[in-house]
Amino acid sequence: QQQVKQSPQSLIVQKGGISIINCAYENTAFDYFPWYQQFPGKGPALLIAIRPDVSEKKEGRFTISFNKSAKQFSLHIMDSQPGDSATYFCAASIGDTGFQKLVFGTGTRLLVSP
Amino acid sequence: EAGVTQFPSHSVIEKGQTVTLRCDPISGHDNLYWYRRVMGKEIKFLLHFVKESKQDESGMPNNRFLAERTGGTYSTLKVQPAELEDSGVYFCASSQDPGARETQYFGPGTRLLVL
Numbered sequence: 001q002q003q004v005k006q007s008p009q010s011l012i013v014q015k016g017g018i019s020i021i022n023c024a025y026e027n028t029a030f031d032y033f034p035w036y037q038q039f040p041g042k043g044p045a046l047l048i049a050i051r052p053d054v055s056e057k058k059e060g061r062f063t064i065s066f067n068k069s070a071k072q073f074s075l076h077i078m079d080s081q082p083g084d085s086a087t088y089f090c091a092a093s094i095g096d097t098g099f100q101k102l103v104f105g106t107g108t109r110l111l112v113s114p
Numbered sequence: 115e116a117g118v119t120q121f122p123s124h125s126v127i128e129k130g131q132t133v134t135l136r137c138d139p140i141s142g143h144d145n146l147y148w149y150r151r152v153m154g155k156e157i158k159f160l161l162h163f164v165k166e167s168k169q170d171e172s173g174m175p176n177n178r179f180l181a182e183r184t185g186g187t188y189s190t191l192k193v194q195p196a197e198l199e200d201s202g203v204y205f206c207a208s209s210q211d212p213g214a215r216e217t218q219y220f221g222p223g224t225r226l227l228v229l
Contacts (some may be wrong), residue, residue, distance in 0.1 A: 029216065
């Protein structure tokens with residue numbers, strides 16, 4: 001119940017295309033869903049996050065779509081650029097304890113070809 | 115402002131040896147987290163410090179792992195004795211507040227290989 005399932009494992013997209021990464025969860029107590037971006041040799045960095053009371057959040061070229069009934073959320077990268085090539089992790093956490101405990105997906109390696 | 119730093123960046127040890135990983139959080143961040151990623155798998159929570167106290171250590175794999183945060187500043191994670199399955203990338207993260215939606219800032223990780 002604590003798992004977050006992420007797909008695909010890897011993704012190749014042409015420059016200018018749309019990258020889509022999907023995640024699914026079982027635990028309905030999750031109430032915060034961040035996406036992290038990790039470049040080689042660096043640690044994961046928060047990219048964008050959403051709460052379940054909204055169905056979509058957009059920040060620049062990055063959009064999270066959230067489907068509460070299906071317990072799924074996805075990251076869309078519009079106009080993908082070579083600089084977006086990185087590993088992306090979805091995550092979820094439960095807020096009622098007052099402390100954040102992140103549960104991560106397995107990661108998606110994105111390669112944007114020039 | 116300096117980010118989260120971790121030392122060493124890489125460590126190769128033999129099974130049965132001891133390794134100590136260090137994490138320096140962002141200055142002023144009371145909350146410090148340890149995570150581990152085994153190759154190709156998810157990043158897994160190990161434990162959470164609030165200042166020098168262990169708030170949650172439910173993710174620690176077994177008693178071969180010992181985390182400390184003396185004085186509420188830097189933290190160490192000791193693995194003794196190391197086993198092959200301990201290989202992976204160990205990340206440290208810190209946050210100013212413990213809140214459920216507070217951003218955690220990650221260090222670059224320590225890549226541990228146990229032979």
